[in-house]
Amino acid sequence: xxxxxxxxxxxxxxxxxxxxxxxxxxxxxxxxxxxxxxxxxxxxxxxxxxxxxxxxxxxxxxxxxxxxxxxxxxxxxxxxxxxxxxxxxxxxxxxxxxxxxxxxxxxxxxxxxxxxxxxxxxxxxxxxxxxxxxxxxxxxxxxxxxxxxxxxxxxxxxxxxxxxxxxxxxxxxxxxxxxxxxxxxxxxxxxxxxxxxxxxxxxxxxxxxxxxxxxxxxxxxxxxxxxxxxxxxxxxxxxxxxxxxxxxxxxxxxxxxxxxxxxxxxxxxxxxxxxxxxxxxxxxxxxxxxxxx
Amino acid sequence: xxxxxxxxxxxxxxxxxxxxxxxxxxxxxxxxxxxxxxxxxxxxxxxxxxxxxxxxxxxxxxxxxxxxxxxxxxxxxxxxxxxxxxxxxxxxxxxxxxxxxxxxxxxxxxxxxxxxxxxxxxxxxxxxxxxxxxxxxxxxxxxxxxxxxxxxxxxxxxxxxxxxxxxxxxxxxxxxxxxxxxxxxxxxxxxxxxxxxxxxxxxxxxxxxxxxxxxxxxxxxxxxxxxxxxxxxxxxxxxxxxxxxxxxxxxxxxxxxxxxxxxxxxxxxxxxxxxxxxxxxxxxxxxxxxxxxxxxxxxxxxxxxxxxxxxxxxxxxxxxxxxxxxx
Numbered sequence: 373x374x375x376x377x378x379x380x381x382x383x384x385x386x387x388x389x390x391x392x393x394x395x396x397x398x399x400x401x402x403x404x405x406x407x408x409x410x411x412x413x414x415x416x417x418x419x420x421x422x423x424x425x426x427x428x429x430x431x432x433x434x435x436x437x438x439x440x441x442x443x444x445x446x447x448x449x450x451x452x453x454x455x456x457x458x459x460x461x462x463x464x465x466x467x468x469x470x471x472x473x474x475x476x477x478x479x480x481x482x483x484x485x486x487x488x489x490x491x492x493x494x495x496x497x498x499x500x501x502x503x504x505x506x507x508x509x510x511x512x513x514x515x516x517x518x519x520x521x522x523x524x525x526x527x528x529x530x531x532x533x534x535x536x537x538x539x540x541x542x543x544x545x546x547x548x549x550x551x552x553x554x555x556x557x558x559x560x561x562x563x564x565x566x567x568x569x570x571x572x573x574x575x576x577x578x579x580x581x582x583x584x585x586x587x588x589x590x591x592x593x594x595x596x597x598x599x600x601x602x603x604x605x606x607x608x609x610x611x612x613x614x615x616x617x618x619x620x621x622x623x624x625x626x627x628x629x630x631x632x633x634x635x636x637x638x639x640x641x642x643x644x645x646x647x648x649x650x651x652x653x654x655x656x657x658x659x660x661x662x663x664x665x
Numbered sequence: 666x667x668x669x670x671x672x673x674x675x676x677x678x679x680x681x682x683x684x685x686x687x688x689x690x691x692x693x694x695x696x697x698x699x700x701x702x703x704x705x706x707x708x709x710x711x712x713x714x715x716x717x718x719x720x721x722x723x724x725x726x727x728x729x730x731x732x733x734x735x736x737x738x739x740x741x742x743x744x745x746x747x748x749x750x751x752x753x754x755x756x757x758x759x760x761x762x763x764x765x766x767x768x769x770x771x772x773x774x775x776x777x778x779x780x781x782x783x784x785x786x787x788x789x790x791x792x793x794x795x796x797x798x799x800x801x802x803x804x805x806x807x808x809x810x811x812x813x814x815x816x817x818x819x820x821x822x823x824x825x826x827x828x829x830x831x832x833x834x835x836x837x838x839x840x841x842x843x844x845x846x847x848x849x850x851x852x853x854x855x856x857x858x859x860x861x862x863x864x865x866x867x868x869x870x871x872x873x874x875x876x877x878x879x880x881x882x883x884x885x886x887x888x889x890x891x892x893x894x895x896x897x898x899x900x901x902x903x904x905x906x907x908x909x910x911x912x913x914x915x916x917x918x919x920x921x922x923x924x925x926x927x928x929x930x931x932x933x934x935x936x937x938x939x940x941x942x943x944x945x946x947x948x949x950x951x952x953x954x955x956x957x958x959x960x961x962x963x964x965x966x967x968x969x970x971x972x973x974x975x976x977x978x979x980x981x982x983x984x985x986x987x988x989x990x991x992x
Contacts, residue, residue, distance in 0.1 A: 478982065
């Protein structure tokens, strides 16, 4: 448990509990507070009010205060009193009128060669890999784009038909071959007589991920040492990865833990899944292999 | 970037404008309350209360002391920027479609609609002469013949010696301020001109038209220089004061919006290279067509006002500022 933090401040769950009891019973709104951190230039305004259901709503607004040098005339205009409909607005933007919207980006479009390069690259890779094979001339392009489509295809079909006529009883392989040539879809695993390289890519991946478990619904104050403490009893751990916020360094609420042995990992899942940890119920499961290959 | 959404209007935005130094944004909409905002943080400074109809146009003078608004309630009002007090109200026969301060701020012009048997008019007032504003009798009045198409957009041109007008039939014209005569005209577009904005130095101007294009013209000769093509009606276009860029906004016409999805509505602001006429980027965000666009005078941010009633203030990412068009 993250016991060190308990002394410093209460966890959010306790705050919520206390807040509900404390204020609903008395029915008095706590005073609005304003907190200004001069070093960081951050102003924090906390407001309390009742919502439509009669519950207390706490709003915390954080502003960044910047000092900008401007010309005298602009600075003078900044001191003007508000008038008209804005007359009674407090200093600073009124959230009813001024809304900061979501982050958007300018979309740059086509024009330059950049775009062309990006288009070319994947195509170039495809060419090298030769994933596309024409069924008519065996070149590396789509069958429909084959330059010999009109000349070769009818020829082949004719050949196949000719083949069929002399030996009608032959089924099996010959029939399959004729089908591929005829243009029907055959899954990659069944091409070239099938069973040649069935699912070979999957097994290598599995080995690395085999003893990795994913822990989710962790609380913000969780540290790597807490996790180590929690999972050590199940067996030797090779690696712990705790996702953290870059800025605040707080946990993002999930972690990956690599065990040396798969059995240990399985026991850890059994043991910790559903375990109550710092007011939250942990969810532990096998880590899914990452999407990329 | 994280755009700031300014929600001060109940109805669709008709025009937005920065002041000369770019610290304030003025917005007006089809509701009767023009707004002024600090561009830096989107804080609302105030509203100008007093109109009784849609406000079609707004302008601010050189030193940001006065604001001019033209409304469909047949008035054009002059306001004090600091207090939001209405100083003068000029009564017209029909709705005021466009208005503007001259560079010096000493004279103002306004144009009116051709409706109810009244002709489309250009009026020019001298702000220094209080009697003109009180009586509503302008120093120069140009009434267009009824056969002419009405003015849909107008700005001051040259060295305050002519008014540049865009018409419902796609024509752009110059009217002499002193004599009131039409100096020159050019059939630049096939359909209505929705917006005209000058370049920073006033040598060129860009028009936005319902015929799916925005065009760059020479201010003096009215020679069409460049054309920016899109697939939807263009409601507004602005020239970057910093780069050779042009931003164009529009989209499906408001009356047809309910019949299209936002995806194919093309409600994004689109950036073109001014010289090569080639589109290089776009910024999404509005849920309806963009009605008005404006670059910040320093070119590092821009704002757009849409049919959805929001003004969005965009501060460009470093990526845009570093972007160099390859040629």
